[in-house]
Amino acid sequence: MGKEVRKSAKRRSNPLGNRVTSGVQRGLDEQQPTLQSDQVLPVVQKLSSQDATERAWSAACISNLVLSNTANLKLLLSKGIVAQLIKLLGDDSREVVEESLGTLRNICSIDPAVCHEYFAKGILTPLSAMLPQISHIIDLVLKDASLADEADQDRRTSIWDVAENFIYIIWSLSETSDNYIKAINRLNIIAFLISFLSAADQCPTKVVIAAGQCLTTLTDDNKDIYIEFQNHPDYIQTMLNILDKFDSPEKILVRVLCCAILMNIREIVQLSGSWDDERDAVEELNRKFMPILISSLDFDIQNAANECKVAIDSGNVTRHDESTEITPKPKQPLTQQDIYINNTIERLTTLQLSLELLSNICLQDESDEDGWEDSDENMDEAEADGMADKLTEDNIDEYFNDMEKLGGSSAAVEENALRSSPVINMFTVEVFPRLIQLSTPTVLSFPQNPTLNFGVTPSLALTHQRALECLNNFFLAMNDIPSQFWFKEHVEEAKRTWSWLFSTANTIGSAPESQDRNDLLEIIVGCLWALGRGLGQNIPLEPSHVPMLCAAFTASSIDSMRVKIVGTLGPIATRQGDISTNKDIGVFVMDLLGNLCSQRSQVDVVVEALNVIYDTYSDCAFDYDEPVYVQGNFNNRLKQLLPLFKSMVKSVDRRKNFDLRARCDEALMNLVAFIKYKATERRS
Structure with a gap:
């Protein structure tokens, strides 16, 4: 059976906000004036002034400009400000250094891609020099x-802002490239970041959060960092202490970040001295994390969105000054409405990380169901293409026997242990x-005027995305259990969720076109796919569901979305007692197979469509098999498609797309075997 690839999306919202602005002023770029080159040139020139006051003023002006308008940022970047600001990090004036650091932080908060230039211009050199100075002052x-x-x-007065800006830049570099992480590893940064967690009750929460977020990224699939924690078990104990004692609302994100870090290094975290096996270790850690993540x-995001809308409608939310004046103005005090919206965005950040961690817990301890795929990775292109050419109904059994010898067997799942698992x-x-x-949209999730969302809308959209990803991974995990007991014991809840997913898709689909909207729709279809496999015959199908899916397939140009739609149609088609629906889906899938194979495009869609055919018409005893597959002449149509599919398979370069080519090779073998099987099935 075709299976959706599981992953937790990497996109994260910025947990640190902006240094100068309140964080609720974004989304107004279209309304802001853009400066001309001759207007910014005097400001840039003052970065190299002999007067330290002018250098600091210039850095502050640049920060003001880049925060007001992304077009201004592009203009300033073209003037080479990055190299000049990095140079000023080694300035003799404390004020110049601090203003330059804050400006560099703000630039990468708006345009993370600039981190490539930061690294290329050698920003780690002055940052490494600043590190012991910052540590000393904090001490x-x-x-x-x-x-x-x-x-x-x-x-001392400014040190917490300096520390936060410093950490933010390191964190942004870490998020940009694994190569940059290797360089950051050499800064001895872990001890510095852990120090904030060790003194979490003395440091401002915003700086502790910055350190926790940076550590979360640095420990994510970074084996080189493990030795730091192995050599300093007190680091791990520090985070365990935070899990146990910091339960105040304002520290909730700190606790969640500690869960994330410990989850990243779980291979070296030991809670109770000894375990029977690694599964016990993971289970024990998860039992410790789950209450924190759940709490x-x-x-209530619905109420929070309603309150944010009231705040925005009140007109008391801070906006950027729409004048073209570049001189920095004193920071305006935040209104109560500003504070509420800021707090909501910060709370949504916590939700997003917690949901990501819960989603990852669902993925732990997966067995490799397709172990044979990796065993022929060394086969060259010519061998693979030769195998495809030689496959026929006469020798298909021989090829399957060879694959079985290469493959490994996955360990049996202990059903009783899973049923009794507290997690x-x-x-x-x-x-x-x-x-x-x-996952349920709010009044601000997809506003008609997205330029007035003040940062709440993207935060809500990402929260919905994380929740739906977690829901999808939960369904996938429950499908992995042989008995699929959750879908049977919670069938009414599962059926309500199926209907709710379609209703939610309708709501989101009627919103203005956006990337967030499209991402959410694709995840919803993924949830339907996984849920449909679990529900099987209990899918509560309504007349509009299949037409909606087919229309979405036709309207979409995204391969991954099309794969999920085809996959979702599969379990719907296998329902007994609904020959008409099966015929609609069967004809639709066979038609798209013919179209796609002839165009030699969307290979992964073709593979999933073939998997649907194999699963749906695997037995002549199914009530729809004779009136649809046989009378529809599907077997001959598949035989006619075989040469086209062979050619398509050979077009996939194994060296560039090994996983896809492996799935294609498997689908090709299955296609030859399936045609042979269906031709003789009714004779036996």
Whole structure:
């Protein structure tokens, strides 16, 4: 059976906000004036002034400009400001250094791609020099050491902003490239970041969160970092202590970040001294994480969105000044409406990370169901194409025997252990209902005027996306259990979810076109695919469902979306007692197979369509087999498609797309075998 690839999307919202603006002022670029080259040139020139005050003023002006308008940012980047600002990180003036650091932080918060230029211009060199200085000043603050002079007072006053900006830049670089992470590993940055978690009750929460977010990225699939934690078990104990004692609402994101870090390094985290096997270790960690993650989901996003809309409609939300004046103005105090919207966005950030972690828990301990695919990775292109050419109904059995010898067997799932798992029980009873709530669109999820969303709309959309991804992975995990007991024991809940998914798709589909909208629709179809496989004969199909899916397939030009739609049609088609629906789906799939094979495009869609045919018409005893497959002459149509599909398979380069080519080779063998099987099935 075709199977959707599971993954948790990597896109994350910025948990740190902007340094200068309130964070609710975004989305107004279209309304902001754009400066001309001759207007910004004097500002840029002052970056190299002999006067430190002018250098600091220039950096602050640039920060003001880039935050007001992305067009201004592009103009300033073209003037080479990155190299100049990086150079100023080594300036003799504390004020110049701090303004330049803050401006560099703001630039990469708006345009993360600029991190490539940061790295190329050598930003890690001045940052590495700043690291011990920042650590020393923070140590003085935490120890409440006596002040040396007025300059010492100034350094201590600004140190938390400096630390946050410093960490943000490191975090942004880490998110940009694995190669940059390797360079960052050499900065001895882990001890610095852990120090904020160790003093989480003394440091401002925003800086602790910044350190936690940066550590989450640095420990994600980064084996080189493991040795740091192995050599310093106190780092792990620090995070475990936070899980146990920091339960105040304002520290909830800190606890969730510690869960994320510990989950990333779970191979070296040991809670109880010894385990029978690695599965026990993972289970124990998950039992510790789950209550924290579940409690973090207790947030009414519908009410929050309504309140944010009231705040926006009140007119008391801060906006950028629409003048073209470039001189920085004093920071305006935030209104109550600003604060509420900011707090909502921060709370949504916590939800997104918690949902991502819960989604990852669903993916743990997967067995490799297609072990044979990796065993022939060394086969060259000519061998693979030769195998495709030689496949016939006469020798297909020989090829299947060879593949079985190469393949490995997956371990049997211990059903009773899974049924009694506290983690699965918490997912079923506590997480599942919250996923439905958090996936349901709000009044601000898809506003008619998206330029006035003040940052709430993208945060809500990403929250819906994370919740739906988690829902999808939960269904996939429950499908992996041989008995699929969840779908049987919670059939009414599963059926309601099927109907709810279609209703939600209708709501989102009527919203203005956007990337967030399209992403959510694709994830919903993925949920329907996984849920349909579990429900099987219990799918609560309505007359509009199949036409909606077929229309969505025709309207979409995205291969991954089309694969999911075809996959979703599969379990619908296998329902007994509905020959008419089966015929509609069978004809639709056979027609698209003919069209796609002749065009030699969308290979993955063809593979999934073939998998649907194999699963749907695998037995002549099915009530729809004779009136649809036989009378529709499907077998001869498949035989006619065989040469086209062979040619399509050979067009997939194994060196560039090994996984896809492996799926194609499997589908080709299955196609030859299936044609042979269906030709003789009714004679036996």
